[in-house]
Amino acid sequence: MKKIIAMMLVLVMVAAFAACTDNDETSKTSSVAESSAVESSVAESSVAESSDAESSDASSEAEDNGVMTYEEYIAAELESEVVIEAYVQAHQSWWEDKITVYCQDKDGAYFLYELACSEEDAAKLIPGTKIRVKGFKTEWEGEVEVASGATFEFIEGADTFIADALDVTALLGTDDLIKHQNEFVSFKGMTVAASKDAEGNDVAFLYNWDGSGEQGNDLYFNVSINGATYNFCVESYLCGKDTDVYKAVEALEIGDVIDMEGFLYWYQGANPHITSVTVAE
Amino acid sequence: MKKLIALLLVLCTVLPIASCHGTEDSVAFSVPESFDTSREYEISFWAKNDTNIAQVNIYKQAIADFQELYPNITVNLKLYTDYGRIYNDVITNISTDTTPNVCITYPDHIATYLTGKDTVVPLDELFDDAKYGLGGSEVRFESPKESEIVPKFLEECAFNGYYYAVPYMRSTEACYINKTYVEKLGFTLPETLTWDFVWEVSEAAMKKDANGNFAVNGQKTMLPFIYKSTDNMMIQMLRQKGAGYSDIYGSVELFNDTTAEILKTVEEHAATGAFDTFKRSGYPANYLNAGQCIFAIDSTAGATWMGTDAPLVDIPEEKLVEFETVVMSIPQFDPEDPKMISQGPSMCIFNKEDPQEVLASWLFMQFMLTNEVQIAYSQTEGYVPVTEKAQKSDEYLDYLSRAGEDNELYYKIKLDAAKLLLENTDNTFVTPVFNGSASLRNAAGQLIENVNKGVRRKQELDVNALYDEVISLYRLDQIQTSSDKVSFGDLPNGSVALLAALCVCWIGMGIYVVIDKTKRKK
Numbered sequence: 001m002k003k004i005i006a007m008m009l010v011l012v013m014v015a016a017f018a019a020c021t022d023n024d025e026t027s028k029t030s031s032v033a034e035s036s037a038v039e040s041s042v043a044e045s046s047v048a049e050s051s052d053a054e055s056s057d058a059s060s061e062a063e064d065n066g067v068m069t070y071e072e073y074i075a076a077e078l079e080s081e082v083v084i085e086a087y088v089q090a091h092q093s094w095w096e097d098k099i100t101v102y103c104q105d106k107d108g109a110y111f112l113y114e115l116a117c118s119e120e121d122a123a124k125l126i127p128g129t130k131i132r133v134k135g136f137k138t139e140w141e142g143e144v145e146v147a148s149g150a151t152f153e154f155i156e157g158a159d160t161f162i163a164d165a166l167d168v169t170a171l172l173g174t175d176d177l178i179k180h181q182n183e184f185v186s187f188k189g190m191t192v193a194a195s196k197d198a199e200g201n202d203v204a205f206l207y208n209w210d211g212s213g214e215q216g217n218d219l220y221f222n223v224s225i226n227g228a229t230y231n232f233c234v235e236s237y238l239c240g241k242d243t244d245v246y247k248a249v250e251a252l253e254i255g256d257v258i259d260m261e262g263f264l265y266w267y268q269g270a271n272p273h274i275t276s277v278t279v280a281e
Numbered sequence: 282m283k284k285l286i287a288l289l290l291v292l293c294t295v296l297p298i299a300s301c302h303g304t305e306d307s308v309a310f311s312v313p314e315s316f317d318t319s320r321e322y323e324i325s326f327w328a329k330n331d332t333n334i335a336q337v338n339i340y341k342q343a344i345a346d347f348q349e350l351y352p353n354i355t356v357n358l359k360l361y362t363d364y365g366r367i368y369n370d371v372i373t374n375i376s377t378d379t380t381p382n383v384c385i386t387y388p389d390h391i392a393t394y395l396t397g398k399d400t401v402v403p404l405d406e407l408f409d410d411a412k413y414g415l416g417g418s419e420v421r422f423e424s425p426k427e428s429e430i431v432p433k434f435l436e437e438c439a440f441n442g443y444y445y446a447v448p449y450m451r452s453t454e455a456c457y458i459n460k461t462y463v464e465k466l467g468f469t470l471p472e473t474l475t476w477d478f479v480w481e482v483s484e485a486a487m488k489k490d491a492n493g494n495f496a497v498n499g500q501k502t503m504l505p506f507i508y509k510s511t512d513n514m515m516i517q518m519l520r521q522k523g524a525g526y527s528d529i530y531g532s533v534e535l536f537n538d539t540t541a542e543i544l545k546t547v548e549e550h551a552a553t554g555a556f557d558t559f560k561r562s563g564y565p566a567n568y569l570n571a572g573q574c575i576f577a578i579d580s581t582a583g584a585t586w587m588g589t590d591a592p593l594v595d596i597p598e599e600k601l602v603e604f605e606t607v608v609m610s611i612p613q614f615d616p617e618d619p620k621m622i623s624q625g626p627s628m629c630i631f632n633k634e635d636p637q638e639v640l641a642s643w644l645f646m647q648f649m650l651t652n653e654v655q656i657a658y659s660q661t662e663g664y665v666p667v668t669e670k671a672q673k674s675d676e677y678l679d680y681l682s683r684a685g686e687d688n689e690l691y692y693k694i695k696l697d698a699a700k701l702l703l704e705n706t707d708n709t710f711v712t713p714v715f716n717g718s719a720s721l722r723n724a725a726g727q728l729i730e731n732v733n734k735g736v737r738r739k740q741e742l743d744v745n746a747l748y749d750e751v752i753s754l755y756r757l758d759q760i761q762t763s764s765d766k767v768s769f770g771d772l773p774n775g776s777v778a779l780l781a782a783l784c785v786c787w788i789g790m791g792i793y794v795v796i797d798k799t800k801r802k803k
Contacts, residue, residue, distance in 0.1 A: 079737040096369075136738055141563040147734075198334040212334040214360050268567065268596050 067132065070107035082137045082146065086110050087161040088129045089184055090263065090275065092237035094122035098148070100237070101125060102182065102263045102273075103133075104163045109182035111265065113140075114148035121154075128160035143266040144181060165261045173228050177270055185264045185272065187232075189280065190223040192256045204252040216241045219249045223258065232260065235273040248277040256280075309399040312410045313636050316419065322641040323355045324382035327370070329626055331582060332362045333593075335661040339654065347648045350421045354641045364390070364626075368719070371631075375400055380631035382642040388438060388711070389719040391445050391629055396716050402630040403443035407643050415647065424647045429670040433706055438627055440714045446627040448667035449649060450658060452582040453621045453702045453709055454513055454611050457565070457694070459575045461604040462486065462497050473616035474609045476518075479506055479576050480546070483555035486575055498602070502573045504557045506550070507565040509579040511558050511733075512726030513622050518543050520710055521614045526725070531715035531762040535725055536748045544732050544744060551736040558733050567595055572602030578611060580624065581663035581698035590688045608697040610705060623709035625664060656680070660690060663698030672703070717760035724755040 066083045068076065076082050086103035093099075098114040099122050112133055117125070125131070135150020165186035171177040172187070194202035197211045205221040207213035209231075219234040239245045252258070262274035326344070330336035337360060344356045359381070361367045368390045374380045375397045386394075394400050408427050412419040416426035427435070430448065438446035456474055463470055466485045471478055483505035488496045495503035508514045515535075519526045522543075525534025550556035559565060565577030566586035577587065585593045588606035613619045628649060630642045648654065655666035656677050666672050681700060685693035702709070712718065728751055732742060752758055 079734070081738070136734070138561070140561075141567065198338055208332055208334075208362070210332065210334045212330055212332050212337045212360070213362070217360075217362075268600075 083134045085132045088125050111145040111182045113145045130155045130158035187260045190225045193222040193224045193229050310402050325357045327359045327381040327384045329361045329385040339657045343654045385626045388714045392714045392716045399632045402632045425668045425670045434667045437711045446629040449626045449628045450664040451625040455581045456609050457577045457587040458607045459604045460607045462575045474612045476612040479612045498572045506556045506576040509559040511729040512722045515725040521620045529713040541744045547732050551733045571600045584663035584695040584698035588694045619708045663695045720755040724751045
């Protein structure tokens with residue numbers, strides 16, 4: 001009997017040691033579970049801000065589906081529901097199922113802030129593409145826009161449209177400039193004026209509005225004409241550090257005379273998102 | 282023989298039990314015996330600033346000073362102006378094993394990082410290390426002891442039984458008030474701001490004159506009460522009311538009757554235009570400074586933007602209005618028992634294969650707690666240092682005593698905001714941290730945002746439908762509570778067999794003892 005018990009105890013001990021060395025398998029399982037948890041967290045984060053994203057292909061419908069003209073859109077009250085059709089001119093980088101789009105048609109322009117959009121659809125938002133957007137009109141710090149969370153659909157078979165830049169140089173500082181809010185515009189013959197960096201030095205541009213950024217962040221620079229100075233911006237989510245305009249601004253020198261194109265964004269006044277800069281000969 | 286059997290039994294009992302546990306041990310890092318200074322280290326530091334060049338310069342100076350002390354450690358700074366972007370980048374980099382070494386973060390975010398195995402280094406062992414720990418003998422600068430970090434702030438960095446971060450700066454929310462307009466409307470500011478008072482004055486400010494301008498400011502625009510961070514608004518109101526939000530196990534308690542009452546109040550005042558939010562209208566500071574807002578609630582770390590004489594202004598000069606600015610704690614339901622959120626950046630260390638690299642990261646992180654860094658950074662905004670050592674230093678006390686000497690370093694509103702937190706540290710709180718707590722926080726704010734937008738869009742408030750929408754949007758129904766994910770899970774088959782064998786052993790031994798005794802009696 002004693003021998004049997006001893007044998008059983010030995011067996012149990014051996015099995016116990018075997019169980020101890022079995023941790024690897026458990027760890028692997030656990031590791032997989034944890035790694036999925038991270039992924040689901042990302043998904044959780046991705047979905048968090050995206051509202052009812054329902055963008056999808058849809059055939060062009062001739063029926064009257066409440067689409068507004070630009071005039072009707074402008075006349076619509078803030079926080080009222082709007083439906084517009086317009087052509088994509090550019091967009092900022094897609095992020096967490098959202099994308100900010102600059103749209104225009106022959107009558108005027110629209111700024112679509114954080115449109116609900118899948119990554120797949122974002123790839124199809126190429127300049128010229130016509131889309132139908134449903135959302136709410138709102139205003140943020142002076143910028144009239146279609147509010148975050150609007151939905152859109154592609155209009156299949158539609159024509160395309162790319163806006164020519166409207167020269168608004170002469171309108172700078174006037175009340176008429178805001179009439180062209182969000183449009184693709186140009187500014188000609190403006191002179192790069194000094195900005196002050198952190199040490200108080202005169203510089204041609206800053207990373208972030210006060211120089212607190214680094215390459216890759218928004219660029220801010222001052223340009224003057226007719227004795228007045230304006231602050232323009234290269235929005236990094238629209239034109240990143242590898243784009244020609246970003247590099248062109250980084251190469252600017254105080255006193256350079258430049259022509260620019262961009263979208264007439266508004267923040268407490270005109271704050272154009274510049275997309276091209278050419279130094280005059 | 283009996284003794285041998287007894288010994289074997291003890292061993293057999295202890296070992297199998299030990300084998301059933303221990304598979305969840307995530308503490309992979311241990312402090313090296315000594316720091317190898319013969320090697321070169323390159324560590325990355327992802328830091329958040331408030332789009333404030335002074336803060337960036339302090340980071341750069343801190344790095345330069347640290348590298349002078351530790352020439353073999355190079356610190357590469359990457360700048361962010363948004364916690365959300367840091368969070369997203371870290372999540373992306375966890376999957377590619379390219380996380381930074383040191384990172385400015387929020388505990389809510391760390392809870393998500395921790396769902397990856399051994400991602401964030403628990404700091405307890407580092408804190409206590411005699412040579413390299415807080416106040417350690419081998420640290421080449423005057424590092425604070427653990428007891429010199431404000432206990433309340435340090436507690437905020439502990440969860441799951443470990444410290445996973447150290448506080449870097451702390452702030453709370455404050456109400457920046459246009460006192461001139463409050464008095465023009467016939468009111469006197471109470472000693473402690475209450476919600477009732479704020480709503481009453483805000484409604485009074487909506488009166489218009491014969492020309493359609495708001496009577497109080499003579500302008501077409503007046504948003505009397507603007508809240509910057511609506512998640513904080515909901516969280517603090519619930520806490521002040523003693524209502525549920527979440528518990529430490531990750532149970533979501535947000536969707537309760539008190540929340541519904543709060544939303545009804547928000548709806549009522551959004552409908553008149555007396556209340557608005559940053560997300561819908563813009564920065565509270567811009568409206569306050571333009572004389573278009575009376576109560577602007579924002580972080581104490583936004584104080585340098587508040588007021589006619591603010592050193593940082595984001596509106597055209599011609600829109601600035603002269604008024605007297607007062608800083609008060611956020612409105613309370615019970616003035617006798619004030620409650621306000623504690624917020625501000627913390628720092629964590631990501632684990633690396635090389636423990637020496639982790640130790641180098643820890644030394645740098647510790648350097649960020651020195652008086653020089655703490656005091657300098659806190660002075661850039663209405664932050665307060667996280668160490669009592671810095672808070673009680675002559676330099677900091679001198680700084681606090683000079684409020685209003687100028688409109689830059691000693692800008693009164695900024696110093697008043699910092700003092701507000703110093704005087705109310707014991708009244709601050711944080712919300713429980715768990716994987717999903719960041720989503721819950723967003724959901725809390727979304728409730729208010731949706732009501733605020735909905736009212737203006739003439740949508741009727743259906744609280745239950747709103748709850749469902751927000752739960753779905755933030756996947757709150759997928760948050761696992763601690764009780765859902767019991768650490769050990771089901772016993773492995775081997776362990777079950779083992780325990781069964783043990784039982785058989787005990788039974789066998791029992792039988793043996795009985796037989797033996799029977800034989801002896803005979």
